[in-house]
Amino acid sequence: MARKNAFYAQSGGVTAVINASASGVIQTARAYRNQIGKVYAGRDGIIGALTEDLIDTSKESTAAIALLRNTPGGAFGSCRYKLKSLESHRREYQRLIEVFEAHDIGYFFYNGGGDSADTCLKVSQLAEAMNYPIQAIHVPKTVDNDLPLTDCCPGFGSVAKYVAVSALEASLDVRSMARTSTKVFVLEVMGRHAGWIAAAGGLIEDHGVPVVVLFPEVPFDEQKFLARVEERVARHGFCTVVVSEGARHEDGRFLAQQGPRDAFGHEQLGGAAPVVARMIRQALGHKFHWAVADYLQRAARHIASTTDARQAYEAGAAAVKLAMEGHNAVMPAIERISDKPYRYRFGVAPLSEVANVEKHMPRHYITPDGFGITEDCKRYLRPLIRGEDYPKYKDGVPVYATLKNVPVARKLATFDVR
Amino acid sequence: MARKNAFYAQSGGVTAVINASASGVIQTARAYRNQIGKVYAGRDGIIGALTEDLIDTSKESTAAIALLRNTPGGAFGSCRYKLKSLESHRREYQRLIEVFEAHDIGYFFYNGGGDSADTCLKVSQLAEAMNYPIQAIHVPKTVDNDLPLTDCCPGFGSVAKYVAVSALEASLDVRSMARTSTKVFVLEVMGRHAGWIAAAGGLIEDHGVPVVVLFPEVPFDEQKFLARVEERVARHGFCTVVVSEGARHEDGRFLAQQGPRDAFGHEQLGGAAPVVARMIRQALGHKFHWAVADYLQRAARHIASTTDARQAYEAGAAAVKLAMEGHNAVMPAIERISDKPYRYRFGVAPLSEVANVEKHMPRHYITPDGFGITEDCKRYLRPLIRGEDYPKYKDGVPVYATLKNVPVARKLATFDVR
Incomplete structure (x- = not known):
């Protein structure tokens, strides 16, 4: 397998732990140095790919990437931008392929919720539809907890x-x-x-x-x-x-x-x-x-749950491993093994079943009068909020990472995002 | 000096650390067992005194009073109720004296802001005006930080x-x-x-x-x-x-x-x-x-500053010591000795100069354009937010004290609070 670079981007509303997933992707990719070259982050999500506005994460120190794990917000910028269908917006997909080709990108990690899973699914289809070899893996993230096929969502x-x-x-x-x-x-x-x-x-x-x-x-x-x-x-x-x-x-x-x-x-x-x-x-x-x-x-990273921060990191790491195993168009999904003690593992969910599907509260999690939660729901929630994953502080305020975000030299003509 | 009981109450908007002051008052009073009998807390502030609704804090365990230090809200209930002037509302003051006399109360600790300092001052005047021997000490508390004569206010x-x-x-x-x-x-x-x-x-x-x-x-x-x-x-x-x-x-x-x-x-x-x-x-x-x-x-007790939690406790302790030294109509005031390292001590402020006076931001703390703070202001603020005084957690949620709040048996007829 030839060594390829990876693209990583953050999408949709950010969370207290989306950067933990970024940290998981980048640190794990660094461990697969024979298969993965550099991790390029898109500045402001998929827009960074379209505009060839890439950030070279290899310029960040090990300490900075570690600190990213404890830093809220989206360190590379996020976006609210959904790719239209391949048929109607061929121009955008061709541009993506040009950028990926110019920067030798073979892996696409997209960190977001339901809309973003749809974008990731569309990119995954470039392989077949437009004959560009790429593996697209979705990294789940949403405070809304409404992605299907995963027991819960990082964030x-x-x-x-x-x-x-x-x-x-x-x-x-x-x-x-x-x-x-x-x-x-x-x-x-x-x-x-x-x-x-x-x-x-x-x-x-x-x-x-x-x-x-x-x-x-x-x-x-x-x-x-x-x-x-x-x-x-x-x-x-x-x-x-x-x-x-x-x-x-x-x-x-x-x-x-x-x-x-x-x-x-x-x-x-x-x-x-x-x-x-x-x-x-x-x-x-x-x-x-x-x-x-x-x-x-x-x-509110200052009161992040240990379970959540850990799962966010692991979701990023699991996504890279799925790519290494040859997967495409999938998302690492959290599977709960037991409530007490709380145990879980990462499985694989096909993006075609994740994109644009919203998971609501099941009725048996809500009390019959509609104003409270049941014991089932409490059993579900408790392990997710457990543990206090405190950041470090200096002078009374948390120490959060500020990355250098060094841009990758552009090789292509500019492109208008419409 | 004959042993007398103490009355303690919380007044006005509560804070993340007002209970730390309560803890300071109660623990310190317990240490002065030769001079102070029991500490009776007023349920819902001064209203508890007027309605003879007293809580016997001696029924609370040492552990509960210690945990109070880390518990937000007002454990005994607070109130927004200001005593009118002695001249116009003699009936209320006479009732206070009846209640104090019935329960052998010689110390009055009132934990609040500017309005409460006024109430405390009025109670302190009962000694002279109505010939009832009492020492009234104000324990400063306000998130607004607007009390005069103290460098900052607990909360x-x-x-x-x-x-x-x-x-x-x-x-x-x-x-x-x-x-x-x-x-x-x-x-x-x-x-x-x-x-x-x-x-x-x-x-x-x-x-x-x-x-x-x-x-x-x-x-x-x-x-x-x-x-x-x-x-x-x-x-x-x-x-x-x-x-x-x-x-x-x-x-x-x-x-x-x-x-x-x-x-x-x-x-x-x-x-x-x-x-x-x-x-x-x-x-x-x-x-x-x-x-x-x-x-x-x-x-937000979960993110309380160590400086603040400590000063709140110490203000309660200092108030009891002032009473033991024979003071009346005063408040322990924080005097800043140096910014860096941050050092302070407790002095004494007369309530007559504290009640109903608001301390605003000095102009030199605000930038000339009016939209920011100056380096002087930052130097003032930094030590006050320093340190993270975390509560303990269980199942992801802080462990906060719930007191038994055992009522003291009533001895008097009921009284209507108007």
Whole structure:
């Protein structure tokens, strides 16, 4: 087998541990020096390949690549850019082949979620469709935890841990304020199509906190919801609500869209949390506080789960090994062997069954009333948030990697990304 | 000196480390067993004293009181309730004396901010004004860091650390997304009257992050602000904005109030962050994300600063020692001896000079353009966020204390808190 270079890129929303996967890919590729030459990272995802904007990761020290494991965000830049079909956008695929050929690239590692798996699948087809020999392996990553065929997705465990810890802490706060002040705390979390992240908020019930979870999977019933909150407040003196940004009404409208346009005709920018908080205030009269965690939750490397950081690294390493075994159009998938003790292994999932498929919360993970999680779900979640994979600190702030990101000399004419 | 019992209560918004002060008061009082009998905690602050709702902390184990040091929220409940003047509300003060007398209370420790210092001062005057012998000592606590006569306030360092760490992490996220997606991230933080918390966001500039800070102390100038953001985006590709909830226009209106009422006549619930984000979108066209940290920031015990947790404990211990030395109407105050190495000691501040006084950011801590912090300010902040005082975890979630909170048997008739 002739030695070929590898291309690696990050795609879609980044996570607290996507760089751990990058570290896994790069360190493992360095170990296969007889088969893999250099690892070129695409600057800003697939756009880096199209524009021949490549980063030579061999210029980074061993220490920098190791530190990458503990650094949030996407060290090489990410993108929201989906390749169209091969038939309609032949020009883009030809360009990819030109760039791959010019830089002797035989391996394509794409680190992303469902949309990115689709891009990776399309690249994998270049081998047959356009006679360019390449192996494309997808490295799973998404805080949404909605990829099929894998027990969980690297990136999710750390967000879940952030949500569980933050919701618990804020609940202890509101509990102390409830007598004369705030009685309800509303926390909005990510997950536009699936409630996995919101589900993590349900874990704090075991810590004596009355919590009501709103999932995208359960159509919102305002009366039932308000009754549930009131019952919790009456009994415990306070209540915490964890609402998914994807929570929606029976007719499909997001809760966050409920707010009418303001006097200037602007769309209401508040998310689901202020809408839910206002609803509670109007119907029940309770003083509230609300938070929207947004990027804080998916960037929170300081509270990353050990399970998650480890799996993210291993997913990168497993992808390289799959390539070495001759695979194409696949993704390393996490297979759970047991809950307690938690054991798992990496298997292989065909991209054709991964791309564009969303895995929602199974109904038996949600309590019959629709506002909490079941013991099955807790059993699923607990090992994923276990362990604290702390970064190092200097002067009170984490030490995160800043790479040199040395560009590879261009060999081709420029190309317009449309 | 006859042995007397002590009363301890928590007041106002709680913090990640107010329970460390409680732990300091209780453990230190236990060491003075010849002078101090039991420590009775007020359930829900001063309301616990008025309603004779006392908690017997002697029923808590040594281990529980030690764990309290690492537990966020207010373990005995807090309140937003300010005693009126002695002249106009004699009835309340007489009730306090009845309760203190019935439970042989000679020491009053009140753990709070500026308003609470005023309550503590009023109680301290009971000795002279109503001939009831009591020593009232204030234990400083406020995330806002706005108490005078103390170099910093327990509670602030941990919020500052949370803001610096979170802003840095989210900035690494937006930096990776900026090519095709989000270019500006807006983080709203607490501090209605003073910009200390927002200032902590300015620390991440030293990590290569372009950050624009909006302080309550600097009247908001929309054109200058937008120009500043645009310059940052043009140069770095992205920008982070840290906005204080107290940021306001020249005429005193809060930015958060800018939104007009909606079609139903409701007040706009979005905070300052969505207002600022929309402004940027409209004027500059950049895609944005925004977060409102709210209670998450002040409850985030998982990322508490070691300096802060230690000072909170020591403030509680110092308060008890001041009482033992015969003081009344005072507060232990932190006096900074040097920045580097960071050294401090506890002095004594008279409550008459503390109550109802707010300490704002000095102008020389804010850069001339009004959007950042100076080297003086960084020198001030750095030691306060230093060190990671991690709690213990079980199954991925912190182990926080839950006290038994055994009530003391009531001896008096009930009393209506108005």
